[in-house]
Amino acid sequence: xxxxxxxxxxxxxxxxxxxxxxxxxxxxxxxxxxxxxxxxxxxxxxxxxxxxxxxxxxxxxxxxxxxxxxxxxxxxxxxxxxxxxxxxxxxxxxxxxxxxxxxxxxxxxxxxx
Amino acid sequence: xxxxxxxxxxxxxxxxxxxxxxxxxxxxxxxxxxxxxxxxxxxxxxxxxxxxxxxxxxxxxxxxxxxxxxxxxxxxxxxxxxxxxxxxxxxxxxxxxxxxxxxxxxxxxxxxxxx
Numbered sequence: 010x011x012x013x014x015x016x017x018x019x020x021x022x023x024x025x026x027x028x029x030x031x032x033x034x035x036x037x038x039x040x041x042x043x044x045x046x047x048x049x050x051x052x053x054x055x056x057x058x059x060x061x062x063x064x065x066x067x068x069x070x071x072x073x074x075x076x077x078x079x080x081x082x083x084x085x086x087x088x089x090x091x092x093x094x095x096x097x098x099x100x101x102x103x104x105x106x107x108x109x110x111x112x113x114x115x116x117x118x119x120x121x122x
Numbered sequence: 123x124x125x126x127x128x129x130x131x132x133x134x135x136x137x138x139x140x141x142x143x144x145x146x147x148x149x150x151x152x153x154x155x156x157x158x159x160x161x162x163x164x165x166x167x168x169x170x171x172x173x174x175x176x177x178x179x180x181x182x183x184x185x186x187x188x189x190x191x192x193x194x195x196x197x198x199x200x201x202x203x204x205x206x207x208x209x210x211x212x213x214x215x216x217x218x219x220x221x222x223x224x225x226x227x228x229x230x231x232x233x234x235x236x237x
Binding site: 018043045050051052053054055058098110112113114115 | 124126128162163164165212214225226227228229230231
């Protein structure tokens with residue numbers, strides 16, 4: 010089955026700096042890669058996703074890149090703000106099968122004021 | 123909010139108690155999930171229901187008993203739990219018949235403490 014590894018497990022950045030979280034996956038058939046943000050006391054919320062037919066996707070201050078050959082994908086947050094502090098999870102699956110989502114272990118991002 | 127609600131939000135129970143967690147989704151989805159989230163561990167998938175039928179049980183101890191009476195409601199019945207079962211229990215749902223059925227939507231979770 011799919012195996013997703015996520016690094017780093019914790020990340021601290023100064024407000025205004027950029028943050029990058031990286032994930033690798035094992036199953037070359039996976040073609041859907043969502044990112045979730047989990048704030049304290051809440052469930053994970055989808056913030057951005059990418060499918061394997063594109064290499065990069067942006068939504069305001071967040072972007073995701075995908076390297077299919079190397080089987081890794083990354084989340085980039087620019088101009089970080091204190092409200093970006095949360096746990097971020099990556100995941101991978103075969104498109105069309107949400108039941109097959111495999112999650113990474115999570116990254117605790119802390120944005121220091 | 124995501125359209126997935128969970129009650130109660132917090133639960134403290136003794137090892138001999140029986141309690142139930144409830145999840146309801148208002149998204150018209152047909153698949154529902156229970157996850158366990160412990161501190162500093164990955165999300166652990168416990169159960170999957172598709173069209174009210176259980177399709178996965180990831181070696182979960184029998185002290186956890188799921189119930190899915192319809193596509194909108196999911197329960198997790200708890201009985202004689204252990205302190206190591208203390209965790210955040212998350213419910214999620216997804217739509218399994220659309221062309222782009224990729225995403226799971228999570229509820230806020232129930233924080234369970236077993237004394």
